[in-house]
Amino acid sequence: PWSGRPADALRDAFAEAPLPAWNAYGWIAFEFAAARPTGRLAHLVVPRTEVRIAEGRAHIGGPDADRVAGLLAEAAPVAGTPSPVDVRVDGDAYRAKVAEAVAEIHEGRYQKVIVSRRLDIPHPVDVIATYARGREANTPARSFLLDLGGLRATGFSPEVLATVDADGRVMTQPLAGTRAFGAGAETDARSRRELENDPKEVFEHAVSVRTALEELHRVCDPGTVQVTDFMTVKERGSVQHLGSRAVGVLAPDRSPWDALDALFPGVTASGVPKPEAIEAITRLENRRGLYSGAVVAASHDGSLDSALVLRALYSENGRAWLRAGAGIVGASAPAREYEETCEKLSSIAPYVVPLA
Template sequence: MARLAGSGLYDDYVVYERPGSYTFAGGVLGEVVLDAGEVRTRWPDTGTASAPWSGRPADVLREAFAASPLPVWNAYGWIAFEFAAPRPAGRLAHLVVPRAEVRVADGLARVTAAGPGEAGRLAGLIAGTGAAAPAEPAPVDVRVGAAEYKPRVARAVADIEAGAYQKIIVSRRLDVPFPVDVVATYVRGRAANNPARSFLLDLAGFQATGFSPEVLASVDAAGRVMTQPLAGTRAFGLGRDTDARTRHELETDPKEIFEHAVSVRTSQDELYGICARDTVRVTGFMTVKERGSVQHLGSSVSGTLAPGRTAWDALDALFPGVTASGIPKPEAIEAVTRLDEPRGLYAGAVAALSHDGSFDSALVLRALYKEDGRAWLRAGAGIVSGSTPDREYEETCEKLASIAPHVVPLP
């Protein structure tokens, strides 16, 4: 995947990893770009069109793809956290139907491409020798910014105690003080993480790579939908004895258990709104998931879409992830816009979707972002009534350690 992404064949690309498979989507055959004031589409033969929009953003994306002249398509891209904001601003989504796809699974690569010669060039890259080992990383210091972050946590706790909401995720941005090689960072970071999904993308000059700890929404062509809330965190990778101790703390801490339970309940309620009620199930309740430098309490919530419902309804119901926004969601999202600076892709989603109605999306956490020559990391912590600023700051440091040690400078 790194060889394909770094080949220079395509200015725009998305790499998306699911269990057992990787996909490289290169170039742009079709495109849907959603901004706060306008939706823009580009399709073969029909060209580029733009229009103002109103209503639910998920419905705008649904209509844009329904108008595609392509009978068969797959699309890949990203959705910003502000997609769900009451007063959205900036770019909200960028999804492309690629010119070429390389899917790798079970040791085999399948190549499809729109243009003559493209498939051959891609096959040559796949068959070539392995890419050179990426340069050594330059670890980014995560223990900065406490004086700015902790007061915001305290304000959130005060809001919770006043009854404004039950839970909110307060995050902090960490700027990287040197130019970054995003592709090499993906290689280094993926070797050190075991994500639910991973991704690497460059669309219109915006680059990102990350190791998502949880599935936001996955819908198959038969309408089976699944989400995977993870909430409750302790450090991991500090040695067998320390990991066992922190795991025990995680499984027995009342604050962590409460944080997880209310997140699962919210996900369940969201699926009740779009699924046949008797199909909604919680499985693997509070199973510990090891994700890079941290371990979480995790559960899976699933169901079957009710008649007339589609993957777009699942996106609308589940986005943004409860574990990256808060409870109740509307109040928490509004509070995030006051307590955090604009998030963009952080706590949004990277998604893969298809003409057959299937949809898969990763919650964007444990990621690096780069635009206009500047790179940054971001992490947050779930704030509930039992939270303390010191512990929540420590949790952001633990999460940032999933990627901060693996950031590779440009040569």
């Protein structure tokens, strides 16, 4: 049992880990940051055996290394033919939610909120084959494939939420502002120019970067927080984003879990100000769970790596679904925001492989 901040519970649990050296992997749900969190908030494990792939080689460590090496040697290529999922559904309902959010923004309740929609898949899915097919077509910041506690998911995260190295250097990479990508060089270049010069997209990105800097200031030494890359275009599968990079150095009394807690959930997956945006999301949507949460890797040496769970497929209790959202500000047009969700869903929807 625990009480207080969920991040403190994770910090304390790993501080009491019986192993002198460990690596942990898992996920954190969006509701981890809710004012009154409910349901499963996180699931992290310290594996007995690890396989790390680097420079085309697999490095295996742990008591089951020989057995795992044998399994890898016998592994066959992943089979499966995708059955693309139609993303252009539920448009009226989503556009109505966007219009409601825009009205609340004009009332002064918040500046920005990410409104998402869920797309149910009417058949079981092969999560591993979907990862294999989708990874070939995507250019993520991080990709992931997990099966923990009955929840299976795979995705191609466009965005690093927080990294902390063993020396306490923190980095976050907010992406906000979107246009389609992959329609050909001429069309992609035109979309890029639109993205870089659209006042709505630039404003959405700027307020996200400002919030990320404010959050870093809460946990980093004064004078170390800075933007090292501002509003450059990042290509991520079926879309291109405006992206920035902000860094800082943890204050001596702060831990990697404090950095994650300060930046979670990503401003680009929640809104500005965050508390008001999270409250709006709980009214406008059903429970998000893993969507817009994070996949996390942490280590005994104080390092931590986390990425937003976006552009993903989810499977639990015999059901499978996709989910995507768009950043809503006062200048948002519901039709354009719906189109943005279609563009993002297209990073994974064409690669969904049915379970044989």
